[in-house]
Amino acid sequence: MTTLKEASSFASDVTFSKPFQQQKSHLGKQQSTSFSEKSVSVLSPKEKRSNKLQKIKSTAKSIFLKYWFLLGLVISIILAWRFPDVGRKNGYIHAEWSIKWGAVVIIFLISGLSLRTRILAQTLLRVRLHLLIQVINLVLIPFFVFGLILLFFKLHMPVNSLLLIGVVIAASTPTTVSSNVVMTKNANGNEASALMNAALGNVLGIFVSPALVSVFQGPLIAASPEDESANTAGGSVDFGMVLKQLGLTVLLPLVVGQLIQIAFTEPVAKFKVKCRLSDVSSFCLLLMVWSVFSDAVHAGSFSAVAGKDIAAIVILNFCFYILFSLSSLFLARLPYPKSVCGRLKWLDNLQYSREDTVAVMFCGATKTVAMGVPLINVLYQKGDPGTIGVLSTPLLLYHVEQLILGNIEVEILKKWVARGKRRLEEQKADEILDDNSSDQQQTTTLASTHLNRDEESAYDSGVTRLEDAHYNPHKGQ
Template sequence: MSTKTDDPNRFSLIWFGNLSDKTLSKIKFVNKFENFDLLKEYLNEMKDNSVILIVSNNIPLDTISLTDFPQICAIYNDTFVCFYCLPTMILPVHTFIQNIQDEQSKKKTSSYFFPLIRKYWFIIGLFLVIFLAYLFPNIGKTGGYIRSEWSVKLGCVLIIFFLSGLSLRTRQLVKEILHIRLHLFVQIYSLLIIPFTIYAFSLLLIKLSLNKALIVGIIIMASTSTTISSNVVMTKNALGNEYAALLNAVLGNILGIFISPALILYFLKNPIFDSLSNTTNSDNQLDYGRIIKNLALTVLIPLFIGQIIHLLWTKKVTYIREKFYFSDLNSLALLILVWAVFSNAFATGAFETIHKKDLLILIFINAGIYLFFSLLIILLSRLPIPYWQFSEKDTVAIMFCGATKTLAMGIPLINALYGNANKDLSGILSLPLIIYHVEQLIIGAIFVILLKNWVKKGIKKQNTKLKNQDDLEAAESQTINIESSK
C-alpha cells in the first residue's frame, strides 16, 4: 500500500452500498459496488493501492475485515463520519476528505451548467467538431495541413482499437463466452438480418429520385459491424450486461473484417449499381484481399496487441485505465475521426453534390432504420418463449450491439473499397454512415435513460420476489454490480 505523503492522488475512493443512493452521486468514485464479493475481488486486484472506503449506512461494518484488506486506509459513512483510519494516514486522509467536502459544497452552490456539459460532453463534442470542420475544412481534410489520412484516419483508428484491446477484462469475458445463444443472435441480426433487409429496402429506394451513391452508402452502412466503444459505454450506463456488449463488440468487429466486404461485393454485383462500380474500378471488381489486409492492420492487430499487454500486466493496465479514463480517450479519438471525416466532406463539397432534399430524406431514413431495428430486436429478445427470453440486462446489451454501426471500421472500409480514385464519391458514400453514427449516439442517449429505468424496475421486482421467498443470502450472492465509474 502506498503511503507517500507527497502524492496528492494516491487514494482510490470506493463506494460500497446501495447504488440508487443519490446523496453522493456527484462524487467521482474510482468504482462503486453493492455486492461484497465484487468488492472483495476488486480489492484483491488492487493490493498496491491506498483505498478509502465510503460505506452506506445500511451496510454492517462487520462484513469488512481490515486484516484481509490492509490496503483500506480509512472507512467513512455516507455522511463522512470516520469509523476507521490508519494512524499513520490520519492527516492526509482527513485533508483528502476535506477537499472532497469542499468540492461538494461548491457544486451545490454552482449552477447545473457544467455538470450538464460533463454528462453530455460527447454529444456536444459531435456538434462542435462538425462546426469546426465546416469553418476550417482544409486542416483535417485528406492531404491537408496535418495529413489526416495518416495522422487521424489511421492514427485514431489504431488508438481506438488498441485501447479497446487494453480494456478487455479477460476473466469476465471468459465467463460470458459460454452465452453462445446471445452471441449468435446478436451477430446474425447485425451482420445478416440488417444488411439483407436494408439491401431489399434499397432496391425500393432506387425507384425514387434519391441519389444512387447515397443508396449504396446506406447499403455499406448496413453491412458494417457494430460499434466497439459507444455500445459498450451505453450498455454500461443503462445498467445492462456490459461484458456481453464488450464481447460482442469485439467479436462483431473481427467477423466484420471478413463478412462486411463480402456482403458489399455481393450486393454491388446487382446490375443496378453497374454505373457506380465502373467509376471506381476499371476491372469492375473490388480488391477483396486489399480490404482484408487494410482492416486487419488497423483493427485486428491493435486489438490483439492490446489484449496481450492486458494479459501480461493486468494490474498495471487496470490502474492506468482508471487513471487516464480509457473510455473517454476512446470517445475523444472517435470525435477526432468524425472531425477529419467531416473536414474532408466539406472540403470536397460532398454535401454540395447532393440536393438538400436528398440530405433531409437521408436523415429521416437513417433515424427510422435505427429506431426500427432497435425496437425490433428488443421485441425479439423478450418474446415469451421457453428457453429463449433474455433478461433485461442482456436485452440492453443485445439492443446496443445489434442495431449500432461502426464509423471507426466503416470509414476504413470505404477507403479500402474505393481508395483515392474518386474522393467526391467516397465523401458521398460516407454520408449515410456519418449521419447514422451521429443519430445512433443521440437517440441512444435517450434509450439509455429509458432502459436504465426499465432495468432498475426489473432488479427491484426480482429482489422483492427473492425476499418474499426468504432467500436473501442467495440474492446477495447473485447480485451483479450494476454500475461502475469510467
C-alpha cells in the same frame, strides 16, 4: 423549625431562580442573535446573481461533459468546411498517414487495452446469446436495409444515390466498441455480454463487413438511377488488400492492446483511468471525421447533396434504430399469448432475461463509426476522395442519432429491468410463504398424529390398568 425550613427553602428557591432567569435571558439572547444572523444572511442582489451564474456554469459543465462528442462532431465538420486543405488527403498534415492510419491504430489499441479478459472469459460459453446478437447485427439488418434500398432505387426515390449506398454500408458495419457497453451498464443490463459482443463483432466485422459490401455493391450500382454513382462508388473490391489493411490497422492493434492488458492488468487499469483513454479514443474518432469531411469538401462532393437528402437520411436512420431495437427485443423475449396457448416450457427456455435483452437491444441496433470510416477509406481509396465523405455521412448521422435515442432508451429499459427484479422478488417471497405454510401444515399433521398416538397409548394403558385392577383387586390397595 418549620419556619426555618420554609425560610431556607424559600431562600434556596430565590438563589436558584436568579441563574435560571439568567439562563432564560441568555436563551433569549441566543434566539435574538440567531434571528439577527438570519436577517443578516439574506442574499444581496449581487450574491443572487453570482449563485445563478454558478448554477448555470455547473449545468453547462455537466451538459458539456455528457455531450462533448456531439459538440466535437459539429466543430470538426465546421473546421473541415472552412479549412479543407488542412485535414484532407495530401494536405498540410498528410492526413492519409497521420490521421487515417495513426488515429485508427490508437483507437483499436485503446479498445484492446479496455477489454477486460476475465469478463470476456466468463461469458465466452454463452454461444446462443452471442450468435443471436451477431446474426441480428451482421445478417438480418444488412440484408433488410439492402433490400429496402433496392426497393427505393426501383421506385426512383428522390434521394441522392451515394447517400443511399452509404446507408447500406452503414448497416453492414459491426456494433460499436464502447457506447453500447456504457448504455447497457446504465440501463442495468448484462454488461459482460455487451462487452463480449462488442469485441466479437468488431473482430468478425473485419471479415464480414467487406464481404457484405462487395456483395451488395454490384446490384446497388446496377439499380441506381444515377450514372455518377457507378463511376464514383463502383469498381471491384480487392478483398485480400482490404483484409490486409484492416488487419494491420484494426486487428493487430486490438490484439496487442489485449496482450498488454493481460500482462499488466492493474497498471493498465490505473493508466486507463488516469489518462482517460476512452476520451482519447473519442478524440481520435473526431480527427477521422474531420479528415473525411475535409476530403469531401475539397472535392466538392456535397454540392450534389441537397438539404432534403440529409433530412431524408436523418428520418430513415431514426426509423431504422427504433425498428432494429424493437426487433432485437422481440427475438430476445419471443412473446406469445399465454392465455390462448398456455405456458410452453420449450419456448420459455428460449427466452432471455431482461438484463440479457438489454444487451441484445443495444448490441444489435448500434453501428460503429470507428470501424465503418476506415472500411470506407480502404474500400474506396482508389476512387474520388470526396466520395468517402458522402458515403460516410449516413453512418455519422446514424452514430449521432443512436447516441441520442440510446440515452432515451436507457431510462425506459432501466425501469423495465427494475420491474422485472421486483416481480422476481415477489415470486420468491410467495414461494417462501408457500413453503412455510406447507411446513406448518406438515408440522401440524405430525403433531396431530403424535397426539392421536399418545391418546391411543394412554387409552390402552388405562384399559390395561383397569383390567389389572379388576382381576387383581389387592394390587390397587
